[in-house]
Amino acid sequence: MDVKARDCVPNVQQSSEEDHMELKRGPWTVEEDFKLIDYIATHGEGRWNSLARCAGLNRSGKSCRLRWLNYLRPDVRRGNITLQEQLLILELHSRWGNRWSKIAQHLPGRTDNEIKNYWRTRVQKQAKQLKCDVNSKQFKDTMRYLWMPRLVERIQAATAASTTAVTAASTTTLTSVVGTGQTVSGDDRLGGAQVTSSSYTLENSSTTAASSDSFGTQVSPVSDFTDYYSSSNNISINNPNPNCLEATQDLSGNYYNHGLDFQSLEQNNPWLDTIDASNNLFNAEDFYFLQQQFNFTM
DNA sequence: AAGGGCACCAACCGCCTGTAA
């Protein structure tokens, strides 16, 4: 079906009447969602203003477009941001800044809005807690030389854990995700599949006793984004610029630890007691490292 | 149990750009 919304010629009188009607705003109802889905299924997307009228939605074209792209589109990927996605977001943001849509293009199924929200609620929060600007070199270096390598370590750990549990050939498909302790639950609103993590957290995947999820979120041990990384000790990424992960090439973790024995440092450093490691981007050992590197004052 | 604070995220807003007339 290739009939576009532009083919719909709205009734002039009706259009005129609607011009005087206040366009509806705020949360979408199930009925509105179905109207939009039905219309797009029949006529396709595009020409959002006329689409809104023709579909009988008292909404702005922009509102319809946003609702479709960010929520109703069948390939929208919902659920927790995986470790791989976190790493990719950090890397791409370091390259492109707040170019959310561009970043989103490299995370299939994720919307720019979702990535933007993730950045603001998680990453900026951490910068705030560290009392530094999210755009400062200090914080960027922190991300690049501490946080991202830590993520890589955790991805490695998670990959290793999942490899033992799953047969070799099935690491990237939804089927395999189900097989490794995650659940696929129906989206009760629209019937789309929604992947949720049932039990896996970074506490499980961490290589150190004190480590916790960088963000306090549940993450998936494997994901569709496994394709972005090889399982070898060198990351490869399907990206035009192979240098984009230059700071995280070595997955051994040793180099990035700079020889510090984090666990012993942590045990002997009362300063670390003040840090809430459970819900921070950085855990206690990371904070110690930060202090060493950037002379942070808390 | 209540309410205050907080995190998350859907949705809106305003500006910019591209394109067709």
Add this chain to the structure above:
DNA sequence: ATTACAGGCGGTTGGTGCCCT
């Protein structure tokens, strides 16, 4: 070349639910 409109984008807001006191 100009103008009007549609679409895209980044920033911001407001509602909701959860957690803590």
